[in-house]
Amino acid sequence: MVANVRDVLAGLFFVAVGVAVFLLSRGYGIGTPAHLGPGVFPMLLSGLLVALGIAIALVAVRDKVAAAVGLSWRPLLLVTAAVGVFGFGLDTLGLFASVALMVLVSRAARSGQSVMESLVMALVLGAAASFLFYYLLGLPVPLWPAFAA
Amino acid sequence: MLRHLIRACAVATLAVAVAAPAVAQSWPDKTVRLVVPYPPGGNVDGAARIIAAKLQDAFGKPFVVENKPGAGGMIAGETVARAAPDGYTLFVAANGPLLFSPIIFGRTPYVWSKDFETISSISFTPMVLQVYPSVPAKTVADFIALAKTSDPKLIMASPGAGTTNHLASELLQKLAGAKWTTVHYKGNAPATTDVLAGRVQFNFDQVSVALPYVKDGKTRALAVTSATRVPQLPDVPTFQEAGFADFEATTFTGLFAPAKTPAAVVNALADALAKILAEPEVVERFATMGSEARAMKPEAFHAYVAKLDARWTQVIKDANIKAE
Amino acid sequence: MSFLDNLALGFSVALSLQNLAYCLLGTVLGTAIGVLPGLGPVATISMLMPLTFGLDPTTALILLAGIYYGAQYGGSTTAILVNLPGETSSVVTAIDGYQMARQGRAREALVVAALGSFFAGTVGTLAIAGFAPALSELALGFGAPEYFSLMVLGLIAAVVLAHGSVLKAVAMVVLGLVLGLVGTDVNSGVLRFTFGISDLFDGLDFVAVAMGLFGIAEVISNLERKDEARAAVTLGGKGSFLLSREDFRAAWPAVVRGTGLGAILGILPGGGAILGSFASYMLEKRIARDPSRFGKGAIEGVAGPESANNAGAQTSFIPMLTLGLPSNAVMAMMIGALIIHNIQPGPQVMNANPSLFWGLIASMWIGNLLLVILNLPLVGVWVQMLRIPYRVLYPAILVLCAIGVYSVSNSTALVYVMAAFGVLGYVLAKLQCEPAPLLLGFVLGPLMEENLRRALTISGGDASVFFTQPVSLALLLLAAGLLVVMAMPRASRLRDAAFEEET
Numbered sequence: 014m015v016a017n018v019r020d021v022l023a024g025l026f027f028v029a030v031g032v033a034v035f036l037l038s039r040g041y042g043i044g045t046p047a048h049l050g051p052g053v054f055p056m057l058l059s060g061l062l063v064a065l066g067i068a069i070a071l072v073a074v075r076d077k078v079a080a081a082v083g084l085s086w087r088p089l090l091l092v093t094a095a096v097g098v099f100g101f102g103l104d105t106l107g108l109f110a111s112v113a114l115m116v117l118v119s120r121a122a123r124s125g126q127s128v129m130e131s132l133v134m135a136l137v138l139g140a141a142a143s144f145l146f147y148y149l150l151g152l153p154v155p156l157w158p159a160f161a162a
Numbered sequence: 163m164l165r166h167l168i169r170a171c172a173v174a175t176l177a178v179a180v181a182a183p184a185v186a187q188s189w190p191d192k193t194v195r196l197v198v199p200y201p202p203g204g205n206v207d208g209a210a211r212i213i214a215a216k217l218q219d220a221f222g223k224p225f226v227v228e229n230k231p232g233a234g235g236m237i238a239g240e241t242v243a244r245a246a247p248d249g250y251t252l253f254v255a256a257n258g259p260l261l262f263s264p265i266i267f268g269r270t271p272y273v274w275s276k277d278f279e280t281i282s283s284i285s286f287t288p289m290v291l292q293v294y295p296s297v298p299a300k301t302v303a304d305f306i307a308l309a310k311t312s313d314p315k316l317i318m319a320s321p322g323a324g325t326t327n328h329l330a331s332e333l334l335q336k337l338a339g340a341k342w343t344t345v346h347y348k349g350n351a352p353a354t355t356d357v358l359a360g361r362v363q364f365n366f367d368q369v370s371v372a373l374p375y376v377k378d379g380k381t382r383a384l385a386v387t388s389a390t391r392v393p394q395l396p397d398v399p400t401f402q403e404a405g406f407a408d409f410e411a412t413t414f415t416g417l418f419a420p421a422k423t424p425a426a427v428v429n430a431l432a433d434a435l436a437k438i439l440a441e442p443e444v445v446e447r448f449a450t451m452g453s454e455a456r457a458m459k460p461e462a463f464h465a466y467v468a469k470l471d472a473r474w475t476q477v478i479k480d481a482n483i484k485a486e
Numbered sequence: 487m488s489f490l491d492n493l494a495l496g497f498s499v500a501l502s503l504q505n506l507a508y509c510l511l512g513t514v515l516g517t518a519i520g521v522l523p524g525l526g527p528v529a530t531i532s533m534l535m536p537l538t539f540g541l542d543p544t545t546a547l548i549l550l551a552g553i554y555y556g557a558q559y560g561g562s563t564t565a566i567l568v569n570l571p572g573e574t575s576s577v578v579t580a581i582d583g584y585q586m587a588r589q590g591r592a593r594e595a596l597v598v599a600a601l602g603s604f605f606a607g608t609v610g611t612l613a614i615a616g617f618a619p620a621l622s623e624l625a626l627g628f629g630a631p632e633y634f635s636l637m638v639l640g641l642i643a644a645v646v647l648a649h650g651s652v653l654k655a656v657a658m659v660v661l662g663l664v665l666g667l668v669g670t671d672v673n674s675g676v677l678r679f680t681f682g683i684s685d686l687f688d689g690l691d692f693v694a695v696a697m698g699l700f701g702i703a704e705v706i707s708n709l710e711r712k713d714e715a716r717a718a719v720t721l722g723g724k725g726s727f728l729l730s731r732e733d734f735r736a737a738w739p740a741v742v743r744g745t746g747l748g749a750i751l752g753i754l755p756g757g758g759a760i761l762g763s764f765a766s767y768m769l770e771k772r773i774a775r776d777p778s779r780f781g782k783g784a785i786e787g788v789a790g791p792e793s794a795n796n797a798g799a800q801t802s803f804i805p806m807l808t809l810g811l812p813s814n815a816v817m818a819m820m821i822g823a824l825i826i827h828n829i830q831p832g833p834q835v836m837n838a839n840p841s842l843f844w845g846l847i848a849s850m851w852i853g854n855l856l857l858v859i860l861n862l863p864l865v866g867v868w869v870q871m872l873r874i875p876y877r878v879l880y881p882a883i884l885v886l887c888a889i890g891v892y893s894v895s896n897s898t899a900l901v902y903v904m905a906a907f908g909v910l911g912y913v914l915a916k917l918q919c920e921p922a923p924l925l926l927g928f929v930l931g932p933l934m935e936e937n938l939r940r941a942l943t944i945s946g947g948d949a950s951v952f953f954t955q956p957v958s959l960a961l962l963l964l965a966a967g968l969l970v971v972m973a974m975p976r977a978s979r980l981r982d983a984a985f986e987e988e989t
Contacts, residue, residue, distance in 0.1 A: 019916075019917055019918060020651075020654075020917075020918075022917060023654060026917065027657045027661065030664065034664055034679075038678070038679075041676065041678060042676075046942060046947035046949070047945075047947030048939075048942075048943055048947075049673075049938070049939045051671040051673070051674050051676045051678055054663075054667065054935045055664070055667055055678065055679075058660055058663050058664050058667075059664075061660050062657065062660050062661065062664065065653060065656055065657040066657065068653055069651070069653050069654060069657060080918075082916050082917065083916075084912075084913070085706070085709070085710035088705075088706045088709035088710050089909065089912055092702065092705055092709065092884065092908065093706075093905050093908060093909055095881075095884055096884065096888055096902075096908065097901075099888045099901060100888070100892075100898040100901035100902050100905070101898075103901075112885050112889075115881070115884060115885060115888065116884075116885065119880065119881045119884050120877075120881055122706075122709050123709050130877075130878075134878065134881055138881060138885055142889060146889055146893075150519070150533050151226070151533065152889070152892075152893060153195065153226065153228040153896055154892070201528075201532075201815065201818075202531070202535060202818075202819050203812070203815070203818035203819040203820075203821060204818065204822060207822060208822055208826060211536075211826060212826065228896060229532065229896065230895065230896050230897065231688070231895050232684070232687065232897065233684040233685070233687035233688065234687065237684060237685065237897065240684075266675070267677070267684070267687065269684065271684070314946050317944060322672070322675070323675025324675060343943065345673075345940055345943050345944060346672055346674070346675065347672070347940075348672045348936065351811040351813070351818075355626060355811055356629065356630075358809070359626045359627070359629060361629045361630070361944060362944065370830065371832075373830070373832070374810060374830070374833050374834050375832075375833075377834075378833070446828060447825075447826070447828055450825055450828045450829070483675065484675075485670065485675055485677045
């Protein structure tokens with residue numbers, strides 16, 4: 014039984030990236046010494062990544078220190094979703110609504126938060142962002158949804 | 163507050179009377195966006211900012227420059243091509259984004275002749291072939307002769323694959339039947355630095371950039387790429403004078419609108435630009451950038467771009483410049 | 487004209503009421519906007535550029551220079567307080583600065599950043615005034631072989647940024663190098679790893695990558711801790727206005743060394759300025775009596791890099807002022823501003839417009855002075871912001887990050903890139919892989935590859951250029967020396983902790 018699962022996973026991660034880089038860069042071309050092709054560097058790096066990944070995993074297999082990895086899915090998914098919602102909504106819903114939605118989604122990333130507080134924050138941050146970025150700095154984005162204008 | 167301040171500054175200092183032409187509709191009744199396919203700083207951005215301030219005075223509504231860099235200008239081009247053809251989204255474009263990038267990157271998010279209305283040209287920027295002083299060539303003929311015999315080959319510093327500078331070099335190789343080594347840099351500044359240091363022998367540089375080096379004797383100008391001599395370098399011949407009748411390579415900047423933008427709006431903008439680009443102050447500003455301010459009517463400009471399109475597409479294909 | 491005459495002319499221009507007022511306006515606006523995450527000097531200047539249209543050229547440049555320093559200083563503040571480096575140089579500041587803030591030493595970190603920057607700014611200004619033409623020769627003397635060797639040295643040194651496992655740090659540098667490959671290959675124009683997405687043709691944007699890896703990942707990590715009480719940062723208890731005696735004693739030699747390194751590297755137009763702040767960090771960690779403090783809130787780790795950064799910010803004006811060649815995006819915009827004001831940029835500016843040239847230089851120093859006067863009292867205000875409960879603060883941080891990253895090129899694509907790197911950063915943090923070496927690999931890698939291939943093309947495929955050019959050879963020997971030192975566990979105090987962990 015391996016104790017240091019964390020570092021084994023880290024090693025495997027680097028091996029996986031290295032293999033992917035190798036596969037993707039096969040078509041880029043090696044060139045000549047005077048004109049190195051765009052494939053040379055990626056090939057070298059992919060080899061290095063695989064070697065380093067294997068080394069990290071081998072060291073970890075013999076490691077006595079226990080270390081596991083547990084991801085907190087709720088903040089991970091909801092914070093990412095909040096940023097995604099903003100990006101998705103900006104051009105269609107406008108600045109105010111995207112900011113407000115982003116705040117609501119991100120507040121859900123942690124349990125037991127007051128819904129009232131979330132709503133107030135959505136409105137306040139939406140208004141503050143609109144004032145600061147739209148009115149003061151003139152960010153080139155729509156302020157309101159396209160269908161409302 | 164800041165916006166008001168900005169507007170106040172712009173209006174107060176650039177109060178030049180260009181009467182707003184009568185447009186049938188109410189255009190413009192809100193802010194007009196001028197989308198620039200490059201980051202702030204540089205020629206196209208500079209051109210856009212100069213005309214934005216003037217158009218704002220002419221039409222009495224804000225004209226705002228919006229930088230949307232990326233993918234050789236195609237991100238900006240796609241944005242404008244897809245925008246509503248209502249005259250509130252305009253494209254300040256140049257050769258690269260309009261003509262070269264789609265071929266080089268092998269994508270066609272737009273076809274200039276179908277997806278845009280040509281409004282007017284804004285400026286034309288010639289380049290100069292400059293060599294490091296120790297290069298023995300004094301004329302274009304010497305230079306071509308040297309390039310043909312030199313071993314190792316001469317090296318040209320290019321500010322990037324597919325730039326007008328790079329394509330000018332390819333065109334000259336084709337017309338002269340000579341070959342040299344091309345080294346690409348990330349932008350013009352490092353390319354020019356290596357010419358100044360003598361690590362490479364020559365480049366095609368904008369006249370405004372090269373002018374001080376030529377005057378100080380840090381480089382030697384052999385020829386300019388425009389059809390006529392440039393006022394800043396009156397003693398430097400054109401490539402056409404030097405025997406390359408078909409050689410012309412200048413960067414244009416022009417104003418475009420999404421296809422189907424009302425003719426009244428296109429004409430109003432073209433008329434306003436014709437007046438603006440004839441103002442002595444504007445002419446002088448463009449001259450500082452090493453450019454010639456010149457408006458062309460929509461049809462004439464369309465024909466001009468079409469002619470360039472045919473020529474450069476062939477050069478790019480012959481030189482096999484591709485991103486994939 | 488002598489040096490003193492020049493400076494006198496400069497100050498007579500810079501101290502006019504109008505220019506002084508605009509210098510102040512620039513530093514205030516720059517700080518105010520630069521403190522917003524993601525809005526670094528480039529975005530700030532491009533937003534405020536229209537402000538300068540109505541001004542005379544000298545005043546306009548003074549305003550822009552003020553915005554530049556202000557934004558840079560504001561960026562460090564964000565890096566220290568909320569772990570959000572908005573530009574390359576503040577990546578290094580964030581490492582120990584944010585740790586200081588978490589230990590309740592945000593005040594000290596901000597004060598040392600302000601004072602160090604002022605000292606560095608003063609030296610940098612003097613360097614420009616006294617030696618600009620001579621120093622521009624240095625910029626011309628660096629060709630592709632020299633840059634390649636400098637980047638090799640930089641990448642080997644990047645491993646020092648981490649305080650955990652060496653192997654993982656090296657792997658992270660290599661991962662950064664891989665990420666730096668995305669986009670159009672400079673040497674050939676070929677697209678790599680873009681998957682046909684046109685938003686990736688110009689590569690991954692640094693701001694989006696850095697804010698994802700640091701800022702977003704940090705928010706996710708903080709949210710998984712259950713205790714609301716102090717998820718992010720604790721407040722400082724000590725009320726001293728400036729620095730304690732020990733802090734001062736620890737910081738000042740780092741400031742001096744950082745200033746020297748930053749000033750020299752800042753002159754190199756091809757990415758030298760990037761190296762300044764982290765060369766300084768490396769040096770401080772290398773010579774410290776107890777290197778294990780680094781990464782855990784060492785004040786030298788803020789003092790040195792911040793000074794290096796500001797010294798480099800000053801000397802990076804040299805190639806622009808003497809050769810007319812912009813060494814970074816900010817300089818390109820300054821040149822754009824000159825053109826809009828009808829001034830032909832280039833080496834002749836110094837002789838053709840002496841009042842503009844020397845006025846700008848004098849106002850650089852005044853701007854730095856104003857920045858210190860302005861920011862020392864503000865430190866208290868910033869630190870108070872940390873009193874805001876985290877449940878209220880984090881949505882605001884996310885909003886600011888998202889808008890800031892959008893403003894880089896007015897594109898939502900960057901917002902998605904930031905989100906993706908937030909996930910990657912969180913996962914890597916879980917695997918105890920530190921993001922700083924990755925970011926340096928990301929920044930330096932493309933420069934290294936580009937210059938390697940360029941050097942070989944220019945030499946006709948002859949790799950001996952790297953050893954026959956004296957500067958290149960010296961840099962490579964230095965890199966080899968560093969490698970040897972790091973590879974010998976017992977001889978190196980630097981990597982002790984790491985090797986203990988592994989054996």
